[in-house]
């Protein structure tokens with residue numbers, strides 16, 4: 101069996117004014133290199149689970165453990181600033197709206213995590229540019245976010261999530277604001293650049309087509325896991341196979 | 356992206372709109388109820404209007420005092436003229452502060468109003484809600500400001516003119532003018548809310564969809580520098596004017612030179628801010644420097660509106676400061692008391708204009724954080740350290756501010772180059788004081804920035820689901 105990269109044990113989370121807990125004894129293990137879709141009706145706790153796993157919100161009880169390159173870290177017991185550093189260094193995020201900085205160009209947005217990690221600007225930008233190339237945005241690096249389509253902006257967000265070599269990418273409805281053709285493109289990019297590279301993807305989605313391409317679907321209702329299984333039909337392929345050259349961005353050796 | 360997230364309290368409004376005639380006042384009330392963290396959205400414009408009103412009343416009180424004194428004693432007739440000059444210098448920052456307050460009270464509503472439009476409220480309804488709200492904010496703020504003004508008079512009364520503290524009583528404007536100022540602030544706020552509304556009414560979708568940053572033409576700079584050069588050369592040969600047209604001609608030439616340089620500063624300011632930011636963009640090594648430079652480049656004009664208010668005061672302070680330093684040393688010709696009072700006047704005008712800019716920066720920054728709440732929350736989720744966000748904010752303001760201050764000081768210095776040179780040698784204390792006041796002014800603006808920090812903390816502490 102593949103080792104887990106992330107384990108959650110009996111997570112409990114209640115919000116102040118909410119009648120029922122948003123997470124009610126949720127346990128889950130995510131294997132390295134796996135793609136997990138989290139599904140469920142609106143308000144079932146998908147976003148809360150994703151945020152708890154990623155150390156964005158603290159939980160009331162239970163543990164989240166990240167088995168990172170430097171050993172196991174108990175995310176749920178870290179201080180706010182340590183969790184922030186963990187997210188910066190090891191996790192990547194793609195939200196429904198990319199939450200890119202509109203004043204910055206595409207390349208600058210993607211290079212931001214590298215600058216935060218202490219890379220020189222030139223190196224950061226050339227690495228960011230090769231990620232943009234790999235995601236089909238060659239030549240668009242100098243554009244500002246407002247000059248990109250929704251799907252292009254979302255691919256910029258994917259590049260930003262990957263650029264530091266994050267071991268896990270968390271995505272919350274990454275295709276939620278896109279039409280179906282564009283959704284497919286963005287999902288291809290997301291899967292190809294994560295599980296296609298041996299990385300792990302946890303994606304919250306409403307879209308059965310999106311979920312069907314993941315190796316595993318976790319279904320939530322009322323803050324509890326109702327079902328956890330492989331999608332019906334074929335075993336997930338981990339997305340399209342990319343031409344080798346496209347994905348070499350981070351094996352470049354130049355950094 | 357930031358413009359499209361509906362506020363959580365909005366969804367139950369359509370039901371009301373469908374049910375026959377909605378009561379506008381009721382909707383306005385629902386939209387303005389301070390819900391948790393958005394309390395700041397209501398408090399901020401009120402605070403901004405309060406500060407504007409308090410400063411306006413204080414300046415008015417001081418001016419009226421000088422006018423009274425000047426009319427009472429022909430020997431002191433120069434005071435009202437100088438006070439009028441100071442007021443003229445303060446008008447720009449004061450208007451820009453008032454403008455921020457007005458924009459803030461309207462803009463904070465853009466998202467919600469855009470949502471209202473999308474769900475079918477008529478433009479007229481939207482207009483009435485906004486204007487109603489802005490008027491209410493302005494009225495509350497102006498009343499608080501009047502109280503602030505009264506509370507501050509004992510402290511302001513300690514300032515020394517005519518050889519003694521002026522006293523709290525001499526700053527009292529009278530009940531009539533007080534009422535007029537309050538009414539004026541409210542009126543201007545309502546009018547600017549009505550004007551600022553058009554963009555929302557015309558396009559219900561996304562107010563911030565601008566794709567490209569504006570650039571300004573370099574020709575502007577060339578023309579401006581040429582004009583300044585002509586003025587500087589003219590100033591160096593001021594005595595020529597004196598020989599041809601006598602004293603009057605000389606004074607007129609000086610006034611024209613002043614006006615021209617001030618106009619040039621206004622023309623050049625946004626361009627210079629952009630040039631410096633572009634240089635900083637190229638040199639940026641850190642995330643915060645990069646974000647700051649790009650933010651400034653997004654709208655150098657908006658930044659000029661925020662910080663440009665100190666340009667004129669800085670310029671005049673250098674010119675007047677040098678002149679006064681020499682007058683103080685030379686003695687005799689001008690009364691020592693007048694020279695001292697003029698010094699005080701220069702410092703006060705300078706500090707006041709920095710104070711106004713500081714308030715306007717604080718208010719604008721707070722508004723910006725609220726406007727871009729989901730972006731800040733998103734950056735926080737990615738693991739962006741708070742310190743980086745703060746540093747980007749500080750750099751984004753202090754950069755343009757220093758650009759403005761330094762270039763105004765240089766322009767002023769060039770204008771009176773020989774005078775300034777002599778002043779540095781014979782009256783270094785005055786020049787040092789001047790530099791100190793500049794430092795205090797910049798410090799005030801940074802304090803305005805720091806004051807908006809809790810808003811960011813509140814946004815990050817209670818992130819709504821984005």
Ligand SMILES: Nc1ncnc2c1ncn2[C@@H]1O[C@H](COP(=O)(O)OP(=O)(O)O)[C@@H](O)[C@H]1O
Nearest residue numbers: 115118122141142143144145146147148149820
């Ligand atoms: N910040 C919050 N404050 C209060 N309640 C919240 C907050 N975030 C989520 N909730 C509540 O927790 C439950 C789960 O929400 P969420 O995880 O966002 O669900 P999903 O992403 O599946 O739609 C819902 O009932 C929601 O109303």
Ligand SMILES: [Mg+2]
Nearest residue numbers: 146147148272
């Ligand atoms: Mg959700």
